Amino acid sequence: RRSLELLAEFTRRQDGRFEVVLRGRPALSEFPDFHAFVEAEPWLSFRGPYRNPEDMAAIYREVHFSWAIDFFEQGQNSEWLLPNRLYEGCRFGAVPISMASTETGRFLKQQDIGVLLSEATSEGLDTALGRMGQEHFGKLKSRVLARNPRTWSYDRSDCLAFVDKLRGLTAGRGSFATEALA
Template identity: 80%
Template sequence: MLHVLYLVHDVSDPAVRRRLTMLRTGGARVTLVGFRRTATPIADIEGLRPVDLGVTRDGRFAQRLAAVAKAAISIGSKLKDTPRPDLIIARNLEMLALARRARSVFGAMVPIVYECLDIHRLVLRDDVLGKALRATERHLARDVKLLVTSSPAFIANYFKPFRQVAAPVELVENKYFEAAAILPGEPEAMEGPATPPWRIGWFGALRCRRSLELLADFTRRMDGRFEAVLRGRPALSEFPDFHAFVDAEPYLSFRGPYRNPEDMAAIYQDVHFSWAIDFFEEGQNSEWLLPNRLYEGCRFGAVPISMGHTETGRFLNEQDIGVLLPEASSDALETALGKMEEHRFGRLKARVLACNPRTWSYDRSDCRALVEKLRRLTTVREPLAAEALA
């Protein structure tokens, strides 16, 4: 069985849980090591107790650098009881910095995979800091065996033109994970609200003040015909007044965190539309990403709203689904949605439901294929394969 040492920047991130589930479903054994953004250590994730590297703060770059430096010193003692892994996956640049140190603990040339699912604005700067960070990334990634990323635009706009990583690239989209096999056939019926008020769901990492203000202005303009429902983890480092802002808006509501995948069907079937827009790093990462909420919302029949010029917009245009805005304004939203009626919404939703389910989801076979690709980077042989060669 392939043993993966998974180094992560935030063990409390729901996306870490999803990747952990994929790896284990695919047949890998995982040791999870990482920082956290919670006050106390995480005791259990999917039955695993993470190796705790301490606390880092969202948006605090200097603090995170100091935490990585401290962890580089202590990681030997943290991993002293961990069996030698067959493979190390480093999620994000700061964990790639720790991967070599972790590898040295085991005294063997364990292959390293670099998983990069966001391109931070700091590495795109054209000043001394940006150039230094890109040079650091190139140095740390000089012998990684595989780059895992989630959007073709990350490759086209960053990794390829800047020549950051020479390794082969594996595109693993931010799809929803299905425990059962995904079979072709008739689209399943998706129950949900059929009549106004029309509800827009903005779920996940809530970090974009411009989206918040745009939804507030649009719903007020529509005078109750539209509501916006927010769920997930607000980035209070970006808008410390988040809760007060939402409470003061008549047609916005924040309904707290949710469990993924347990709550996904219920939360998306409670809304008509899914907000798949992010201006947090406008013109850069936000324009290039294909977010989790895109796949999750479409999987459960919510009609996505996106900007037409982004990678998400191009993706939706190819599928011929969704509502694409030409500009980020309440006027554009009103033009696109303001006269929404039941027959039109029914057609929009039917297009989403008519898509191949594999567009939005991975199943167990995809997990096995991913783990097999990782296994081929190592010298590990599965028992059946070894017997066949004997």
């Protein structure tokens, strides 16, 4: 809910310069008035669920940025996760937006990509995005697209190698594996 409220306030302050497009299956147990909230906001739109990976390219072709901020478990899992939308968005050139103080922010800083916020406020978004021009945005997008595509996705051979590595960790440790699985 915090993300939606923040983005709604930001888009209102920007008076339509930015539009937020939402996709997926909203957690209605956490946000029962999600649909009414989005419908009441002039620059938020919800376009429903999608198929992954089939719809990813089309979805991210239509947006400039990807919201890689998570407040759901703030102070806990939200601080150290790297959300799927980070990988999905970057794979197709969307510029990620993250809190600088989280693991996602540290990862983006290491990759030298994205927009890092020091504070989760509409003023912070104004500072980071409000006056951004096409030239600066183009540079940000180019940096995302310049990353090795294997940073964002794996193929079957990567998965098989990972399974082999896991299998090797348990080989010769029969008692450890047995205890861990008990």
